[in-house]
């Protein structure tokens with residue numbers, strides 16, 4: 384038997400999926416709101432034109448899954464203070480560079496002479512610190528359970544090799560507490576498309592308690608448009624049958640129990656702590672802080688970064704977008720004052736931001 388050409392097989396799968404979606408949505412028989420928690424899903428939905436393929440009673444809502452977007456304004460302002468520290472080299476992921484502060488950004492600080500370097504991995508920051516021991520290096524650590532094990536591994540290596548000139552600004556987040564906060568904050572969500580890559584680490588069981596508490600199905604979903612369609616279809620079928628629970632569409636990567644090794648590495652370097660999120664405010668047990676034995680890597684303490692009262696970016700409604708209360712075009716600044724060339728808020732900057740996705744794909 385010969386396989387059909389790839390495009391043909393994708394087209395056939397898409398057609399089949401749309402029929403399945405239409406059947407399930409018809410069986411649900413009411414308007415439903417499905418939240419894609421992850422920014423990568425948001426862009427897959429835009430890139431694949433998935434909104435146009437969905438039955439009319441299915442509304443897709445973006446959630447708090449873009450790591451740059453959820454970083455609080457307080458943390459952004461404090462990172463800018465850190466970047467101005469004389470003689471310090473700051474390493475950051477590229478998405479952070481253009482995130483606006485109230486009066487500046489990392490990009491502007493770099494133009495003004497700060498030594499700010501874009502890296503693709505914290506390993507590069509460690510390598511720089513070891514290559515040039517006279518240089519002080521600070522890494523801006525943002526991200527979810529996908530990136531934090533890598534940062535933990537780097538810190539453990541640096542600790543083992545007594546690297547004294549490396550530090551981190553630790554602003555990692557945990558996704559499940561944020562999903563609770565979205566539901567507690569008044570956003571009506573009927574089902575979650577949960578992030579495939581985070582689910583690889585934490586395992587599908589991590590969503591069970593939330594699913595039970597709110598009677599909402601969750602489906603850990605891959606990142607191709609066809610994956611997302613199937614994840615939504617599985618959610619609709621659960622709703623139609625009145626089933627809740629945590630399910631897996633992304634079976635090629637998400638396994639029961641998650642990745643214990645990654646999680647254990649994470650917990651050797653960090654402990655769970657309260658964290659502040661853009662839009663969602665302070666959420667108990669939703670972040671990570673350095674364990675006591677690694678606190679000497681804390682950039683905030685090492686460089687005496689002062690606390691800063693958070694100030695909202697004028698007119699920006701990223702917080703409401705991240706809570707699923709509005710869609711990006713409902714922000715009055717969308718496409719007018721706020722564009723990817725002139726972003727007012729982080730959701731228009733980041734490659735995972737929902738405003739950027741809506742601007743780009745419509």
Ligand code: SF4
Nearest residue numbers: 700701714721728738
């Ligand atoms: S369109 Fe711009 S100003 Fe409005 S919520 Fe999005 S990022 Fe913020």
